[in-house]
Amino acid sequence: MHKRFGMLTAAVLAAGMVFATPAQADTCRWIVEDIKTPEGYDPASARVSGTDSKGNFSGTVIIPGQNNSAVVLWTNGEPRVVSEFANFNYPHVDDENSAGTVLVTGVDRGGAGEWGVYLYTGGHTGNGTVTQLQAPEGYRADRGIALNDQGDVLASAERLKDGHRVTVLWSMVAARPLVIDTPLGQGVDLDDDGTVLLDAGYTHPGYLWRAGQIIPLSGKGSFVNTGAIRGGKVVRTESMWPEGQSWLWENPDEPRPIEDGGTAWDINSNGLIVGDRSTIVGPSAVWRNTTFLAELPMPDGVRDASGVFVVGDDDVIYGDAYNYGPLKWSCSYR
Known part of the structure; x- marks a missing residue:
C-alpha cells in the first residue's frame, strides 16, 4: 500500500495562488494526494476515468497475475472492486456522471463474447445493476465514449455488413438511439445539452454536431x-512537436489561445482546464478558461503526471503518474 499524502506544506505547494471559482476573491493552493487502491492490487496499474463530482469516482485496475482488468468504484475514498464485472474480459471505465452512473466497455464472457458498452447504476450505494446498451439494428456498439449529466450516452459502433465506423447517441429525449455517420469525423465527447464534439483528424480543429446540424x-x-467539450466550451491542442498550443472555443468562430498552454486534456462546467504547461511534454497545470492558474504539485519522487486527466465539476482533478499510481488534486483554502 502506498502512503497517503494529506495536506502538504506551503513550501512544497508554492506552485501559485489560484481562484477556486471565477466569482470568489479568496485564493487557494493546490494539494496532491495518493488515491487508495484495492488491497492486493498494484497501485501503478490503477487509473481513474470518471467522477460524480461529489467525492466519488471510478476507474480500472489490472488483476495481478492475469491478462485482465477489473472495474473499481471509490466511494468516500474507499475502493471496491466491482464484482458484477467479474465475468468480463478487459472491462474499463469510460466515464461517470453526477448521478454516479458509470459507463463501461468490456467483453461479457457469459454473453456473445464480443465487445459491448454497458451502464452500471447504483454502485456507490450498494450492489449495482449492469445494463448493456443496444445499438440500432445492423450495428454493434463496441466502445463507450462519454456519458453526460442528463443520462445521454455516446459510443463508437461498427456497421456489421462492412465494418464501417459510426458514432451512436442514446438520448434521454429520443425514442431510439441515433446513428451519427459523417465523413467529417467521429464523436469524441458529449456535452450536457447533447452536443457532440467530432474529431476531424490532424488537419482540422473539429466540428460540433448539434441536433443533426454540423458546425x-x-x-x-x-x-x-x-x-473535450463542457458547458458549450471546447478545448483542443495544436501540435508543433515538441511545442504545443492549446485553444479554447467559447464560440465556434472565435478560438482563443490558452495562456502558456501546451496541451488541454479536459475541461469542466466551471471552465477549469487541466493539461501541460508551455509544451506537449511540459509540467501538469491548470487554467480557468484561458488564464493560467498554477502548476500541479507532485508527490515526493514523482516528476510529473502521465497527461491523462479527469476534472470534476467540484474542481477536483484525477490523474496518475507513470509507475506510481493514481493521484487526486484539490484546491485548499487552509
Whole structure:
C-alpha cells in the first residue's frame, strides 16, 4: 500500500495562488494526494476515468497475475472492486456522471463474447445493476465514449455488413438511439445539452454536431489530442512537436489561445482546464478558461503526471503518474 499524502506544506505547494471559482476573491493552493487502491492490487496499474463530482469516482485496475482488468468504484475514498464485472474480459471505465452512473466497455464472457458498452447504476450505494446498451439494428456498439449529466450516452459502433465506423447517441429525449455517420469525423465527447464534439483528424480543429446540424470550429493547424467539450466550451491542442498550443472555443468562430498552454486534456462546467504547461511534454497545470492558474504539485519522487486527466465539476482533478499510481488534486483554502 502506498502512503497517503494529506495536506502538504506551503513550501512544497508554492506552485501559485489560484481562484477556486471565477466569482470568489479568496485564493487557494493546490494539494496532491495518493488515491487508495484495492488491497492486493498494484497501485501503478490503477487509473481513474470518471467522477460524480461529489467525492466519488471510478476507474480500472489490472488483476495481478492475469491478462485482465477489473472495474473499481471509490466511494468516500474507499475502493471496491466491482464484482458484477467479474465475468468480463478487459472491462474499463469510460466515464461517470453526477448521478454516479458509470459507463463501461468490456467483453461479457457469459454473453456473445464480443465487445459491448454497458451502464452500471447504483454502485456507490450498494450492489449495482449492469445494463448493456443496444445499438440500432445492423450495428454493434463496441466502445463507450462519454456519458453526460442528463443520462445521454455516446459510443463508437461498427456497421456489421462492412465494418464501417459510426458514432451512436442514446438520448434521454429520443425514442431510439441515433446513428451519427459523417465523413467529417467521429464523436469524441458529449456535452450536457447533447452536443457532440467530432474529431476531424490532424488537419482540422473539429466540428460540433448539434441536433443533426454540423458546425465547424474555426482554426488551422495540426491537432493532436481528441479534445473535450463542457458547458458549450471546447478545448483542443495544436501540435508543433515538441511545442504545443492549446485553444479554447467559447464560440465556434472565435478560438482563443490558452495562456502558456501546451496541451488541454479536459475541461469542466466551471471552465477549469487541466493539461501541460508551455509544451506537449511540459509540467501538469491548470487554467480557468484561458488564464493560467498554477502548476500541479507532485508527490515526493514523482516528476510529473502521465497527461491523462479527469476534472470534476467540484474542481477536483484525477490523474496518475507513470509507475506510481493514481493521484487526486484539490484546491485548499487552509
